[in-house]
């Protein structure tokens with residue numbers, strides 16, 4: 487059963503603005519009601535080193551985040567702050583260190599079928615201005631690339647969620663020790679995953 491899709495795990499961080507906006511319960515509810523199982527959770531104030539490591543666990547992230555930011559400017563017919571994705575990426579990392587160490591965060595691990603993709607879908611796109619209505623970022627916050635750049639700070643978008651299974655597999659051990667994650671059965675998993683739904687009728 488080791489590779490069954492229901493064993494997929496993802497890492498979710500409620501960022502300092504999520505706590506300050508008192509949205510922790512609302513955010514957790516969105517993931518919980520999908521049928522995902524919470525297997526690890528803690529509150530902490532991260533260090534700048536921990537955040538830098540988190541974002542540099544994935545080689546190529548710096549360039550990718552720069553490219554995504556530049557593309558967003560071009561799509562809106564605006565001039566990006568730099569044409570070099572690495573310059574933009576480096577700037578974003580420095581801003582993220584300030585943002586994510588500014589107060590307590592909630593780190594969590596969720597398990598279930600397609601956990602990574604399902605959580606990303608419900609979380610919504612990076613920029614709240616353009617993230618879909620109905621997603622957490624689309625419904626609860628109003629930031630933009632432009633506003634973040636004007637004020638030289640990170641985009642405040644409430645949550646970080648792993649972008650791929652590989653990212654999740656690197657991020658989970660960065661935030662949690664093995665013994666902090668709990669293996670247990672959730673009663674509702676029978677209705678989500680069992681092949682034969684026998685035993686329901688009395």
Ligand code: ATP
Pocket residue numbers: 550551554555578581582611612613631634635639640641642643645646647648649
């Ligand atoms: P996360 O990794 O936090 O779940 P994401 O995968 O949607 O978000 P990334 O491209 O990985 O987005 O960027 C990481 C975070 O960096 C974003 O969530 C946002 O807070 C911040 N960020 C990204 N681009 C910029 C930018 N151009 N200016 C300011 N902050 C940015």
Ligand code: MG
Pocket residue numbers: 647648649
């Ligand atoms: Mg990301």
